[in-house]
Amino acid sequence: MKHLSMEQILERIYLSEQFDEMRIARDQVHEMFREHLLFSHTPELGRQVNVIHDAFIQRTIELAEHILEDEGYGKPPVPYAFLLFGSGGRSEQTLWSDQDNGLVYADSEEHSEEQLEAYFTKLVDCILEGLDALGYPPCEGNVISSNKQWRKPLAGYIDMMMGWLQEPDWENVRYLLILADMRCIYGAQSLADPIKNAFLAYVQEQPDILNYLLSNTLHHKISLGVFGQLITERYGEDAGGFDIKYGAYIPIVNGIRLLAIQAGIAHSSTWQRIKLLKDNSFIAEGLANEWSEAFDIALKLRDLTPFQLENEMYTTRGRLGADQLTKEIKHELKQCLRAGVELQKYVKKSIVSHKEREKG
Structure with a gap:
């Protein structure tokens, strides 16, 4: 493993077909990079660590989609974006960063809110099961997509954010600053951009x-x-x-x-x-x-x-x-x-x- 290039590491991740298989790869990559960071730390090594974290998370989401399809739940009923917050959102994760994530999905006239919520709850449960297997601990502050607050349709996200902006108490401001570090790691970037843009537009106006x-x-x-x-x-x-x-x-x-x-x-x-x-x-x-x-x-x-x-x-x-x-x-x-x-x-x-x- 020590002699694998970045391309070989990423190929190994994206060819993984099970969470346990990826966990073995993560443990080996972790030891390899830990040694490099201890003895010859460079900003480029830190960036490579984050590219690898992204690959593990993206492949976990892909496998979760496949698992749900195999279990008869079909493909995602509407486009969605899986979001990272915190150091993941900033692409500044260490080798041992935890999970700070959310999920936003498109509004739909063809599917009821209950149908969408049922599918994305199952999807998130499967994604988080995979990240858990890979050794990513859940956020202690419960900023995670299994928390319904961070799993909503786009209109719900924007309404929630506007409520925080209009009542900027300490906790709401904390949530706003969490949103400011949001990054779409998988899915429809077009669902993440309106949230960030609405936030910045409000700040310019107010x-x-x-x-x-x-x-x-x-x-x-x-x-x-x-x-x-x-x-x-x-x-x-x-x-x-x-x-x-x-x-x-x-x-x-x-x-x-x-x-x-x-x-x-x-x-x-x-x-x-x-x-x-x-x-x-x-x-x-x-x-x-x-x-x-x-x-x-x-x-x-x-x-x-x-x-x-x-x-x-x-x-x-x-x-x-x-x-x-x-x-x-x-x-x-x-x-x-x-x-x-x-x-x-x-x-x-x-x-x-x-x-x-x-x-x-």
Whole structure:
């Protein structure tokens, strides 16, 4: 397996006919990439990991469709899109990312809502059974297509989102920011685009919503002390370690995402958001370079966090161990965190300035 090319790995995935067969491939790919990431981490390796995750998920959906057809439920009655949120939506999954997904399907005059709901409930159950077999744990926050909130016809999705926009309490804003990272991984892209486009159009027409999004965006602070020291874990089995996910990666992702929403950028990848913010003159090239470098460091260190298998699921606590915080790692991490602190200040200033301009 160590000598297989990307093309050979992807071919092996797409030729798999059973979930168990794909699980064997995932375990082998995982070990191969884990070794590479530990000893020679590059952004390209991270991108390859996400291409492979996409292939596993897409093949799982194809097999689920075939299983339902074999069981007499037929083909999908209407077009649908399988959506990824979170790091999957941003194409930033680690080797051990969990499931954050949804499903949107077309409205129909030929089939009743009950018929559509019955089919897509069965389809989702089968897809998630496959992802479970592959070792993807379900989202702890229940942002998953088995939850009816995230499995709806297109009109239902848009109505739900508009309700959140018109009542932007903390939980609804959290859901809106989850939707902002949406990506169609399988099926009809034309069902995903209207949701994102309606969201961005509302923000342009009602920019006051940005103030509500800002509060949630800045909820996770960069874990750097006022004297430039790392804020490490104080208690438990991670004592002395560093929470790279919530202390560095998530604050940077959140800040870039809100600037992209403000600018009307639909792309969900953090890398692409930074590039488009720069290309469209929303930020200076120097800032774009600084943020890209900080983001690359955050991704690299996130990929180095220890993982474990729990009930055959790949999981991580998202923390670097105290023994991993070498002098070199601390230097890189502080560089990343200083840029993150400035990013959060910039985001706050940008939204407040926007509000003042609107008032003026």
